[in-house]
Amino acid sequence: MAKPLNIGMIGYGFMGRAHSNAYCKVSNFFDLEYEPVLKAACARNEENIKAFADNWGYESVETDWRKLVARDDIDAVDICVPNNLHKEMAIECAKQGKAILCEKPIAMDVAEGEEMCKAVEDAGVANMVWYNYRRVPAVTMAKQLIDEGRLGRIFHYRANFLQDWTIADDLPQGGAALWRLDAAAAGSGVTGDLLAHCIDTAIWLNGGISDVTAMTETFIKERTHSLTGKKQPVLIDDACTFMCHFENGSLGLFESTRYARGHKALYTLEINGENASIKWDLHDLHRLEYFDHSDEGKMRGWRSIHVTDHGGEHPYMDKWWVPGLQIGYEHSFVHQVADFLAGYAQGEAVSPTFRDALETQRVCDAVLQSAESKQWENV
Numbered sequence: 001m002a003k004p005l006n007i008g009m010i011g012y013g014f015m016g017r018a019h020s021n022a023y024c025k026v027s028n029f030f031d032l033e034y035e036p037v038l039k040a041a042c043a044r045n046e047e048n049i050k051a052f053a054d055n056w057g058y059e060s061v062e063t064d065w066r067k068l069v070a071r072d073d074i075d076a077v078d079i080c081v082p083n084n085l086h087k088e089m090a091i092e093c094a095k096q097g098k099a100i101l102c103e104k105p106i107a108m109d110v111a112e113g114e115e116m117c118k119a120v121e122d123a124g125v126a127n128m129v130w131y132n133y134r135r136v137p138a139v140t141m142a143k144q145l146i147d148e149g150r151l152g153r154i155f156h157y158r159a160n161f162l163q164d165w166t167i168a169d170d171l172p173q174g175g176a177a178l179w180r181l182d183a184a185a186a187g188s189g190v191t192g193d194l195l196a197h198c199i200d201t202a203i204w205l206n207g208g209i210s211d212v213t214a215m216t217e218t219f220i221k222e223r224t225h226s227l228t229g230k231k232q233p234v235l236i237d238d239a240c241t242f243m244c245h246f247e248n249g250s251l252g253l254f255e256s257t258r259y260a261r262g263h264k265a266l267y268t269l270e271i272n273g274e275n276a277s278i279k280w281d282l283h284d285l286h287r288l289e290y291f292d293h294s295d296e297g298k299m300r301g302w303r304s305i306h307v308t309d310h311g312g313e314h315p316y317m318d319k320w321w322v323p324g325l326q327i328g329y330e331h332s333f334v335h336q337v338a339d340f341l342a343g344y345a346q347g348e349a350v351s352p353t354f355r356d357a358l359e360t361q362r363v364c365d366a367v368l369q370s371a372e373s374k375q376w377e378n379v
């Protein structure tokens with residue numbers, strides 16, 4: 001019988017739901033020593049958090065996150081709230097000896113991230129940040145192919161994360177629904193929200209980033225703030241493009257915007273190596289495009305690999321349906337919980353840890369700094 005790991009969830013929005021779904025499913029599909037138990041959920045509005053708790057099967061609710069974190073019956077806290085709250089909550093969790101699963105970006109900036117790393121490392125608590133795209137099977141497989149040396153020397157890494165939901169100039173900023181547009185809650189715009197995912201995947205697949213040059217733009221300069229009712233300057237980046245050098249000598253090109261009309265969540269990446277190239281697209285997330293230059297000349301071309309094989313060949317897929325049947329976005333969270341629980345049982349760190357996520361934060365900060373200075377900035 002699996003041992004319980006009592007979860008305290010803070011936040012009931014997009015990620016609160018995505019993670020709760022993962023906790024509910026993981027033990028049905030993965031054979032693990034620990035089983036998550038939905039012990040308590042927390043948010044400020046009692047009616048809303050009770051409805052959320054009822055829907056997902058949480059045993060109890062709290063309206064003060066400090067009470068949740070202090071509870072003896074909570075083993076692990078999941079931080080699913082806007083970015084400006086991550087640091088305070090994570091440090092308190094570390095003080096209380098709780099394992100921590102924190103949403104990305106780890107913090108508002110590197111200074112906060114460093115404090116958080118110190119807190120979890122001093123306390124010796126398990127910690128992980130939800131850069132979930134690593135656990136999309138096709139992306140995990142890209143990592144395997146690169147680590148097997150199939151691409152050879154890598155020359156280029158290219159990634160985009162494109163959306164179009166903030167084009168309207170009468171969209172307000174701030175408050176519960178639109179905190180992403182308010183720099184005081186989000187820290188940055190697309191850099192911390194979207195590029196952070198691209199950067200995490202890139203570092204994982206292709207190694208460290210040494211220096212960056214970036215441009216950002218804020219297309220709509222003022223928006224009414226939902227909390228004050230007043231027009232206020234928009235201080236986040238609406239769009240960001242940056243180039244970088246990786247430590248392995250390859251060149252990187254990254255673009256993110258919320259102004260690409262027609263694109264909702266187009267995360268794509270491409271890696272070009274000496275022997276082979278890889279492409280992946282979130283909208284077709286179970287496929288890995290692969291070009292192998294060693295193929296016989298007349299048959300050479302891009303292969304579209306449906307990463308759904310069952311025989312243990314494709315990562316995570318032996319846990320799901322029969323070969324050829326695909327899975328989706330939510331499964332990346334199930335995989336991340338499964339890996340976390342497996343590491344927890346062994347007392348092993350599971351990547352991305354806070355320290356790994358701090359590396360991504362360093363790149364984000366350097367990108368924003370470069371956009372400001374109009375110079376290359378070291379990471």
Ligand SMILES: NC(=O)c1ccc[n+]([C@@H]2O[C@H](COP(=O)([O-])OP(=O)(O)OC[C@H]3O[C@@H](n4cnc5c(N)ncnc54)[C@H](O)[C@@H]3O)[C@@H](O)[C@H]2O)c1
Nearest residue numbers: 011012013014015016043044080081082083103104105130
């Ligand atoms: N991994 C991913 O792909 C991914 C996707 C979306 C969001 N995120 C990250 O997840 C975090 C949350 O984003 P979201 O989209 O779920 O936001 P959301 O707006 O949908 O939900 C935020 C939640 O935080 C709660 N909250 C706010 N202040 C609180 C407080 N003081 N005490 C308790 N609860 C409080 C709100 O009630 C709400 O339930 C952010 O850090 C974001 O960057 C990650």
